[in-house]
Amino acid sequence: MPFLALLRNSLIVSAGAALLSVALGASMAYAFARYRFPGRRLGLFGLLLGVLLPPVALMVPLYLLLSALGIRTTLFGLTLVYTSFAMPFCIWNMRAAFQAVALELEESAFLDGASPWVTFWRITLPLALPAIAVAGLIAFLIGYSEFAMGWLFVDKAQNVTLAMAISGMVQSSYLDSWANLAALALMMSLPVVVIFLAAQRYLINRLLLGPVES
Template sequence: VLDRPYQSVHFTTLLKNSLVVSLGAALLALVLGASLAYAFARFRFPGRKPGLFILLLTAVIPPIAFATPLYIVLSILQIRTSLLGLTIVYAVFAIPFCIWNMRAAFQSVPRELEEAAFLDGAGYLSTFRYVTLPLALPSIAIAALISFLMAYSEFAIGWLFVDKAQTVTLSMAIYAMVQSGNAQPWSILGSLVVIMSIPVILVFVIFQRTLLERMLFGALDT
């Protein structure tokens, strides 16, 4: 069934699975990544520098190296073959990038603005939400975009966890068809590739202004 997912699963299901997993992974990576990035940017605590080094190390290690522990953990939680399991896996891979990207953005926010908010009676959460986050929005958008694209295009790790056609994503289906070679109809393969590219184009159109703002911000910052 997994060798020819297009025969057992409609392409809308494949696209839906890809979008659910990708958007969920991006959202989860942003929430956890923003919290940890702010902590690394603003607070001093024991193990801070080793923690940053470990995050950098996990970002450069191939994802396949974490496949076995993730497989065991998700099997224990009984979510290995579900979309939730795939979402968690892809979010884990995206979190280190989100932390490093957003940490730099939070560090660029002047502390004086946060201190002024504290003097006005705002707490850490309110200051983070209404002062820091809006100023770091371009970097947050970039982190969301990269996290989405990482999860949307990934297929190798997914094959290690998925064993049901109903949880196959669009990228996994395309990979399976390419691997089958001439056994698959190339017209269907081409159609799936075009369908898969549509959300990516829409995402870039939506984030185009934010990307330009981020490039301008980086140029002015240097």
């Protein structure tokens, strides 16, 4: 597989895992932060257990589930695998961010006639955006750098990610030059560095100044 094809697979899987983790986890995190309902503590404990469990503990359930759905050997299936790894951390991280937003701000929006969705979208979400961005970045890194579990869900060369390819080179006789391997690993790190540099100034400004714009 050429480098660009491997990089494309890695970006598709990791970006998809980050988007799904943030999109699905934000609503769940907000519910855990703001509402009281039966099973809330048990649900939080289950998510915490998901963070503490090693990924290998989820291999068999995910294998059976994705095989039953017929998507085990696809990039979408691999995206769901990495999403399941990242979501517990993202939910706990975003829950803490939503709890840090003053409840009085939301109550003021309700008094002004805003709906719960508008309040969440226009008030709570912008204030918690730095923590949400960090959660998305962690989810991206999980999908971008993981290689051990991926082999269980990939059986075609065109679905191999960059991290899996580097791991396969180390473990096989294909590796004929450590310089080539080092260059490939360095090129793999470039997208992460670019994303961090692009978001660094924005995140720092958000953390220091907040979401208020002039």
